[in-house]
Amino acid sequence: MDATALWQRYQEWLYFHEGLGLYLDVSRMRFDDAFVEACSPKFKQAFAQMAELEAGAIANPDENRMVGHYWLRNPDLAPTPELTQEIANSIEQIEAFAEQVHTGGVHPPKAPRFTDILSIGIGGSALGPQFVAEALASEVPPLQIHFIDNTDPAGIDRILSCLGDRLSSTLVLVISKSGGTPEPRNGMVEVKQAFADKGLDFAKNAIAITMAGSKLDNIATSEGWLAKFPMYDWVGGRTSELSTVGLVPAALQGIEIRAMLQGAKEMDDATRVADLRNNPAALLALSWYYAGNGKGEKDMVVLPYKDSLLLFSRYLQQLVMESLGKEKDLDGNTVYQGIAVYGNKGSTDQHAYVQQLREGVPNFFATLIEVLEDRPGKSLEIEPGITPGDYLSGFLQGTRQALYENHRDSITVTIPQVNARTVGALIALYDRAVGLYASLVNINAYHQPGVEAGKKAAAAILDLQTRVMEVLKQESAPISLAALAQKTGMPEKIESIYTIVRHLHANHRGVVLEGNLAQPASLKVAVSS
Numbered sequence: 001m002d003a004t005a006l007w008q009r010y011q012e013w014l015y016f017h018e019g020l021g022l023y024l025d026v027s028r029m030r031f032d033d034a035f036v037e038a039c040s041p042k043f044k045q046a047f048a049q050m051a052e053l054e055a056g057a058i059a060n061p062d063e064n065r066m067v068g069h070y071w072l073r074n075p076d077l078a079p080t081p082e083l084t085q086e087i088a089n090s091i092e093q094i095e096a097f098a099e100q101v102h103t104g105g106v107h108p109p110k111a112p113r114f115t116d117i118l119s120i121g122i123g124g125s126a127l128g129p130q131f132v133a134e135a136l137a138s139e140v141p142p143l144q145i146h147f148i149d150n151t152d153p154a155g156i157d158r159i160l161s162c163l164g165d166r167l168s169s170t171l172v173l174v175i176s177k178s179g180g181t182p183e184p185r186n187g188m189v190e191v192k193q194a195f196a197d198k199g200l201d202f203a204k205n206a207i208a209i210t211m212a213g214s215k216l217d218n219i220a221t222s223e224g225w226l227a228k229f230p231m232y233d234w235v236g237g238r239t240s241e242l243s244t245v246g247l248v249p250a251a252l253q254g255i256e257i258r259a260m261l262q263g264a265k266e267m268d269d270a271t272r273v274a275d276l277r278n279n280p281a282a283l284l285a286l287s288w289y290y291a292g293n294g295k296g297e298k299d300m301v302v303l304p305y306k307d308s309l310l311l312f313s314r315y316l317q318q319l320v321m322e323s324l325g326k327e328k329d330l331d332g333n334t335v336y337q338g339i340a341v342y343g344n345k346g347s348t349d350q351h352a353y354v355q356q357l358r359e360g361v362p363n364f365f366a367t368l369i370e371v372l373e374d375r376p377g378k379s380l381e382i383e384p385g386i387t388p389g390d391y392l393s394g395f396l397q398g399t400r401q402a403l404y405e406n407h408r409d410s411i412t413v414t415i416p417q418v419n420a421r422t423v424g425a426l427i428a429l430y431d432r433a434v435g436l437y438a439s440l441v442n443i444n445a446y447h448q449p450g451v452e453a454g455k456k457a458a459a460a461i462l463d464l465q466t467r468v469m470e471v472l473k474q475e476s477a478p479i480s481l482a483a484l485a486q487k488t489g490m491p492e493k494i495e496s497i498y499t500i501v502r503h504l505h506a507n508h509r510g511v512v513l514e515g516n517l518a519q520p521a522s523l524k525v526a527v528s529s
Contacts, residue, residue, distance in 0.1 A: 015280050019266055020425050021372075021416035024280045028400065028410045029365070031290040036276070039289065039440070043282055046439035047274040053435065055079065067446045068234040069431065072242045073264040073424070090230060090244060091257070097227060098251035101171065102142050106226070109204050111169040117145040118163065118191065119249050121175035122183035123318060124237030125209075128246045128427075131315040132260075133253060135308045135423050141253040143171065148187040156190045168200055171252065175209040175245055177231045179216025182458070209244050236446060238319045241427055256420040263424030271432040281432035287411055288339060288433070289440050291365040295337070296324070301357065302343035304369035305396045308418050312369065313343030316430060323434045323445040330442050337443050343367075347395040358402050366403055366410040369426075370396055373417035464493060465500045469510075469527075478514055478524035501525050 001009065006027070015024040056066050056079035071078040075087040100106040104113050119129055126149035133145050146159050163170055172191055176184040195202040208220035208228045220228050229244040240246065242264055247257045271281035291298045300320065302313035325338035344352065346368065357366065374389025381387055396412075403410050413429075415422040438445035471487045472479075479487070484501075485494040498520050504511040515523040 013277075013283075015278070015283055017266070017270055017280065017425075020263065020422065022267075022280070022422065022425060022429075023412075023414035024283055025412040025414070026283050026287045028404050028412070029287045029290055030409055031286065035290060036286070039286060040276070042440050043276050043286075043436070044274075046282075046285070046436045049439045050272075050432070050435055066234040067236065067239075068232070069236070069239040069242065070268055072235070073261045073268060073428065086230075091247065091261070094229065094244065094247050094251050094257065097248075101252060102254070108169050108171075109201065113169065114143055114171045114205075115166050115169040116163060116171070117143045117173060117249060117252055118148065118159070118170050119145060119173045119175065120148045120184050120187040120191065121173075121245070122149055122181060123322075124240050125175040125177075125184070125245050127238075127311075127315050127318050128241030129249045131311040132241060132246055132250050132255065132423060134311045135418055136250070136255045136260075136420055137253045143252050145249060145253055148191070149183070151183045151186040153190075156187060160191070160194050167194060167198060168205075170205060171226075172202070172206045173209060173249060174206065174216060174220075175231075176216050177211050177214065177233070177237070179210055179214040179219065182455075207248070209248060236448075238322050239431055241315075242424065259420035260424035260427075263421030264428035265424075266421075267425040267428035268432065271429065271436075281429055281436055284411065284429070284433035285437040285440060287365070287409075288437050291409055292339060294441055295335075296339045297363075299340040299342065299364040301364045301366045302341060302369070303346045303349055303366060303399070304343075304371075305346035305392055306369065306371040306418060307345065309369055309371070310345050312426070313341065313345075316343075317341040319430055320434060322448050324438060324441075324443065326443045327449075328443075330444060335441070335443070337441050346399065347392060350395055350399065354399060354402075357408060358406055362408060364408070366399075366408065368396055368400055368410055368412045370412055370414040371416075371418055372414060461496060461500070464488065464490065464496060465504075468497055468500055469504075472511065472525060472527045475526065478512070478526035481521060481523055481525060484525055498523075 010025065010027040013025070013027045015026075016022070053067055054070050054077060056068070066079075068078065071083070071087060075084040078084040078087060097106065101114055107113055119126070121129070126147055129145075130147055130149070137145065146162065148156055148159055160167070174184060174188045179185070192202045195205070203223045203225050206220070206223075206225040208216050208225055209231060210216040210220070210228070211231045211233060217228065229248055231240070231244060235243045235245075237245075242261060247260075250260065251257050267280075271279055273279045276282045276286060288300070300316075302316055304310065304312050320339055320341045327334060327336060329335045329337070343349075357364065370393075374387065374392070379387035379389050400410050400412060413426070415426070434445055467488045467490075468484065471484060481494055481498055481501075482491070485491045485497050488497065490497070501511050501513065505513045510528050512526045512528050513523050514526070517523070
């Protein structure tokens with residue numbers, strides 16, 4: 001396509017939201033009018049299904065749950081007046097609590113102010129707050145935030161070491177819908193112990209963000225924690241950033257949570273337009289559907305050209321992959337759907353994997369995130385008439401052009417600046433795009449049976465570990481792995497048993513391995529005396 005035709009295509013497909021100052025350019029996706037026309041019936045159905053979802057239809061039949069994260073940014077849409085009031089009240093409670101913390105009205109027992117936040121969560125309960133903290137927190141926030149988002153002992157030690165003596169003035173957020181998810185539970189137990197080791201009362205520094213009546217809610221109530229904020233069963237983890245999960249830590253960091261909600265609401269309104277060409281989420285879904293042939297055949301590479309948006313690709317990785325990665329469609333057919341997402345930031349990736357994107361395997365489409373404002377105030381000219389921001393813009397435009405010239409498709413999302421409204425709008429834009437795309441490919445975006453299967457498999461391994469130790473403690477002499485597997489009653493699990501005892505041995509957990517470590521079958525296993 002020559003330059004004149006490409007310019008015409010750009011103008012034809014450019015979406016602009018005047019209120020948000022947001023542009024969406026899908027002109028470098030090579031779909032044609034016939035493809036768009038063929039998709040028209042699918043989009044008509046998708047718009048109808050999204051309307052049903054927002055009205056309170058059961059979207060997660062596995063757990064008999066509605067999916068209502070859209071109500072969070074517009075409580076008037078909630079299906080009952082009681083729920084509308086509850087959502088509105090929770091926002092007021094968050095703001096009031098944050099104000100008390102900032103002014104010292106709520107403070108730790110041994111200090112006049114809280115200095116830090118330690119947020120303990122996993123998945124969406126960590127990725128959203130991390131993304132927003134990186135994007136929006138000021139250089140000197142009222143409280144510095146830290147995250148425990150894994151059950152890695154060394155990682156937990158690193159965070160606690162970083163806090164050091166400030167642990168006594170650290171506000172701990174424990175975020176878990178059920179209270180039984182292992183990673184946040186483990187983090188909570190570790191941090192409780194760290195408080196006890198310093199002679200501190202954990203409860204006086206602790207906040208629970210959880211569902212009413214959950215295990216965590218009961219613990220917080222019985223121990224007299226500082227505060228509790230509600231989670232809802234109709235908000236999934238990957239869409240929870242604009243719930244208490246993300247709003248509590250954001251407000252504590254001084255981020256304008258109502259501006260985030262307003263930006264998301266404005267984007268939700270724009271993506272309710274039942275017209276493909278005037279609906280930015282539908283344009284994204286169309287582009288994804290085209291790129292992957294409706295089967296996720298190409299990966300989504302996300303390149304934000306702004307340091308503060310570094311974690312956006314990581315946030316989208318969970319949102320897109322957990323929502324769309326499904327074995328079965330809604331009719332029970334095996335379809336293996338999904339879109340793999342990865343990315344870092346521009347222009348760092350000019351020196352990393354853009355070489356492969358430009359000339360290697362054409363198994364992807366790119367999403368470039370552009371921010372028009374370089375910085376508040378004037379930029380230094382590093383060459384006559386040229387600033388560092390001009391270079392950044394040039395790298396983005398150059399990458400987009402170089403990819404297109406070599407038949408690599410791309411989408412460009414442009415926002416005027418990184419602020420609470422635009423970040424809220426980006427979150428909502430991709431929320432909606434995921435929902436519409438799921439309809440196009442006839443899958444349920446709002447359940448995650450694969451995640452649950454992984455949790456069950458991990459629990460089975462831990463049960464097996466307990467059984468292994470029971471058997472070993474009954475043995476008077478070292479026994480072979482094969483004999484150990486037989487005595488646990490699970491000879492088919494010999495490989496898992498080997499990895500269990502190797503892990504316990506490496507961590508000095510009372511297990512001794514005798515023999516050649518390079519030949520697992522030759523090993524003898526015993527408990528240390």
